[in-house]
Amino acid sequence: GAGVSQxxxxxxxxxGKDVExxxxxxxxxxxxxxxxxxLGQGLEFLxxxxxNSAPDKSGLPSDRxxxxxxxxxxxxxxxxxxxxxxxxxxxxxxxxxxxxxxxxSGTRLTVV
Amino acid sequence: xxxxxxxxxxxSVQEGRISILNCDYTxxxxxxxxxxxxxxxxxxxFLISISSIKDKNEDGRFTVFLNKSAKHxxxxxxxxxxxDSAVYFCAAITSGTYKYIFGTGTRLKVxx
Numbered sequence: 001g002a003g004v005s006q007x008x009x010x011x012x013x014x015x016g017k018d019v020e021x022x023x024x025x026x027x028x029x030x031x032x033x034x035x036x037x038x039l040g041q042g043l044e045f046l047x048x049x050x051x052n053s054a055p056d057k058s059g060l061p062s063d064r065x066x067x068x069x070x071x072x073x074x075x076x077x078x079x080x081x082x083x084x085x086x087x088x089x090x091x092x093x094x095x096x097x098x099x100x101x102x103x104x105s106g107t108r109l110t111v112v
Numbered sequence: 113x114x115x116x117x118x119x120x121x122x123x124s125v126q127e128g129r130i131s132i133l134n135c136d137y138t139x140x141x142x143x144x145x146x147x148x149x150x151x152x153x154x155x156x157x158f159l160i161s162i163s164s165i166k167d168k169n170e171d172g173r174f175t176v177f178l179n180k181s182a183k184h185x186x187x188x189x190x191x192x193x194x195x196d197s198a199v200y201f202c203a204a205i206t207s208g209t210y211k212y213i214f215g216t217g218t219r220l221k222v223x224x
Contacts, residue, residue, distance in 0.1 A: 004155070031210060042116070043156070043201060043214035050210065091155055100146060101212065103155030 002026075004104035006092050012110045013082055021077040021107045025094030032075050033101060034067060038088040046090075049075060082111045115139045116204050118215035126223050131189040133218045135202035138183065142204035146212070147176060147187050150199045159200070160187070192222045 005024040013019050025032050034046040045059040049069040060066070064083075069075040079086055089108050093101035117136045125131045135145075143164035148156035162169040162176045162185065169176050175188045189196055199219045203212040 009153075033211075035214070040121075040216070042114075042118075042216035043203075045211055045213075048210060056211070093155075100158050100161065101156075103148075103157070105153065105155045 004092055004094050004102055006090075006104035006107050008107055009105060010108045010110075012112060015084060015111055016081055018078065018080045019082055019109065021079075021090050021092075021109070023075045023077070023092030023094075023104060025073065025075070025092070026102055027073075029094035029096055029102070030072070031095045032069055033093045033095075034075070034077050035091045035093065036088040037091060037106075038085075041088075043091065046077070079109075082109075084111045087111045114216075115142075116202060116213045116215040118200075118202060118218050120218050121216070122219040122221070124221045124223060125192045127194060128191045131187075131192045131196065131220055131222065133187040133189075133200050133202075133220065135185045135187075135215055136183060137185075137204050137213075139204070139206070139213075140183065141206045142213075143207050144205050145176070145178065145185050146203045146205075147174075148201045148203060148214075149196075150201065150217070156201055189220075192220075194222045194224050196220060197222050 007022045030051045032049040035043045047067045048056040064080045067077045089106040091106045093103045146161040147159040149159045150156040178185045199217045201217045202215045205212045
């Protein structure tokens with residue numbers, strides 16, 4: 001597509017529920033990143049996918065977080081048993097190799 | 113350990129005047145820097161970049177200055193316009209790696 005598409009744009013969930021966030025990167029971009037921005041914080045790296053290589057999961061804050069990228073394109077970030085501290089804007093970005101990122105508009109997650 | 117710091121969370125500037133946004137980093141291995149601009153409910157968009165082999169890069173109203181010895185970069189916007197009101201993030205990376213490290217952002221408000 002023309003840009004990075006994320007869905008849903010907003011998600012309100014109850015504490016303890018699981019959520020799935022979706023990212024559709026720019027067609028042909030081999031690299032895909034997930035970041036999150038919590039209130040008053042910078043952009044925190046979560047996970048990186050590059051082609052068929054093993055992902056860099058070093059930024060995932062706990063084992064409740066997981067992500068996959070199917071067919072080298074669409075990615076899903078899953079948060080299990082959500083907690084209030086998971087509330088943030090989750091941003092997906094894609095790039096050609098190690099070039100600059102193109103970000104999506106993000107998913108604002110609110111855990112109540 | 114915040115490797116990229118933006119110590120001013122907010123800045124207000126009168127329309128037509130210069131806006132100066134600052135960013136400090138601690139990792140001397142960083143050799144490429146970017147500024148992103150973020151409007152509410154949108155993803156960050158690339159604004160301007162600079163390589164460590166330069167100390168200045170200019171693009172229209174936007175100029176980025178890099179002081180490697182001080183590990184400091186700044187973004188100058190002149191003249192500032194109300195449409196420049198946004199959150200500005202600086203980001204740094206080491207060539208050959210893939211993960212940008214972002215600062216916490218500075219919210220710029222340009223007053224008409």
